[in-house]
Amino acid sequence: MRGVTDVATICRLLNERARELAPDLLPNGVRDGIHWKTSSMEDVPTGRYSFVVDLQGPKVGRWHDFGGARPGEDDGDMLDLVRIRRCGGDMIAAIEWAKSYLGISDRDRGSFERARQEVERRTSQREAEHQAERQRKRDHAKGLWLGGVELPGTPAEAYLHGRSIDLRALGRAPGALRFRAEVPNKESGARLPCMVAAIMGLDGTHMGTHRTWITQRVDGSWGKALLSDPKLTLGPSLGGFIPLWRGDGAGKLATIAPDTDIYVSEGIEDGLSVAMGLPDKRIIAAVSLSKIGALELPEQAGSIVIIGQNDPYGSPAVDTLEAEIGKLQARGFRVRIIYPPRDPQRPNGAPAFKDFNQWLCEDPDGFFGRSAGRAVA
Known part of the structure; x- marks a missing residue:
């Protein structure tokens, strides 16, 4: 990649795809509302769920381990999850994996621009959905009280x-x-x-x-x-x-x-x-x-x-x-x-x-x- 902006865009696009990526990276997890939950970064089936990934909303793609994870592995975004789960902790390798996953080629600068536009489209759509859901909850809550x-x-x-x-x-x-x-x-x-x-x-x-x-x-x-x-x-x-x-x-x-x-x-x-x-x-x-x-x-x-x-x-x-x-x-x-x-x-x-x-x-x-x-x- 050619700079921080490129990596930031990759992070954003991976986060927007959390709903499909989290189950792939953590196959032993379960869907719970807007979250994907599993036992830990190791994703070992235990029946306890202390590792949580946001699948939608303003924090889409963010994850947190509430179970006493190792320093540096207690929270992050989807690129961090790829780095740890697929690339042995190597960020350069994680970026290359993400580019392949997203269909971005260094030889085709247009592929990166298309990815950037996809980020903006998904972000705009998600924000509209979030605001609509937020208003729905407000209306429901007010109706309950009234x-x-x-x-x-x-x-x-x-x-x-x-x-x-x-x-x-x-x-x-x-x-x-x-x-x-x-x-x-x-x-x-x-x-x-x-x-x-x-x-x-x-x-x-x-x-x-x-x-x-x-x-x-x-x-x-x-x-x-x-x-x-x-x-x-x-x-x-x-x-x-x-x-x-x-x-x-x-x-x-x-x-x-x-x-x-x-x-x-x-x-x-x-x-x-x-x-x-x-x-x-x-x-x-x-x-x-x-x-x-x-x-x-x-x-x-x-x-x-x-x-x-x-x-x-x-x-x-x-x-x-x-x-x-x-x-x-x-x-x-x-x-x-x-x-x-x-x-x-x-x-x-x-x-x-x-x-x-x-x-x-x-x-x-x-x-x-x-x-x-x-x-x-």
């Missing part, structure tokens, strides 16, 4: 009450939360009662819907459904948030008064627990810990106050939170963290409570009689 009913008097309200979140005491129910009696659940293969939450963009767009499947216990109370993952998101969510509580303010998050602090929880229950103790605060849920740094937030916000959890020092959750806080700070936001209290009577001042909801459930008198947790600058 089909729900307001919380008062529903099992979803009873579920929150069972977590010591009393919407009647707060005086109103969050408009972003609704209840549906039957929502399909893939794991159970059934339609189960579900609390559905709107995931909103700062511009007011309904991006996706968060689902919390619930079940009635033998004593008549309601709790999370007995599933390996009773909480899942439908539709896009990166940058979005669940608006939980407006506090003393009015209007949408985008139009809050200058210097208004925004309290950010990872999940719904922790955010509403803080609302029980600090009902004057503006509170949103970030849907996922790993998405806090990407939240769409108004520039006029005061501090971004993270509603923290007492995870063990050095744990992945702590490392993730630190990284996400760094992203917010890099965007110019002031960030603080509040935590549930530690217990001075326990060894090394160990946490008395894992999170704010546990604190509210187990020590309501202490929760309401004190400021919400210990602050960390």
Whole structure:
């Protein structure tokens, strides 16, 4: 080849052909939605799938090995996969293999131009398909939420009450939360009662819907459904948030008064627990810990106050939170963290409570009689 541009084009064209190339390079894998999955780079049948290749979407052709791969073999693109699987790690040989596979000849410069045009055509087509699928998911997610009913008097309200979140005491129910009696659940293969939450963009767009499947216990109370993952998101969510509580303010998050602090929880229950103790605060849920740094937030916000959890020092959750806080700070936001209290009577001042909801459930008198947790600058 004659330069970086040529190799980059080969990479792009191989990535666009991931749907046909991945099964050829990893024949012991299986198709799972938009992914091709296998055990590892060695592609040994084990029944476990920690090696994942994206077959479509914005990351088409990218792969990642979640199973502790050797350095340099934990992620890459389709050219890297060809290099490792077909060419013994030799990149020059991989490029020559790719040129032959793609029908590119050094003697026919037109073959490279045709390949370049094919890249552009496939990329344009894929992007159009991706946008259409993204909009379809948004519409489906919004329809799921719109089909729900307001919380008062529903099992979803009873579920929150069972977590010591009393919407009647707060005086109103969050408009972003609704209840549906039957929502399909893939794991159970059934339609189960579900609390559905709107995931909103700062511009007011309904991006996706968060689902919390619930079940009635033998004593008549309601709790999370007995599933390996009773909480899942439908539709896009990166940058979005669940608006939980407006506090003393009015209007949408985008139009809050200058210097208004925004309290950010990872999940719904922790955010509403803080609302029980600090009902004057503006509170949103970030849907996922790993998405806090990407939240769409108004520039006029005061501090971004993270509603923290007492995870063990050095744990992945702590490392993730630190990284996400760094992203917010890099965007110019002031960030603080509040935590549930530690217990001075326990060894090394160990946490008395894992999170704010546990604190509210187990020590309501202490929760309401004190400021919400210990602050960390």
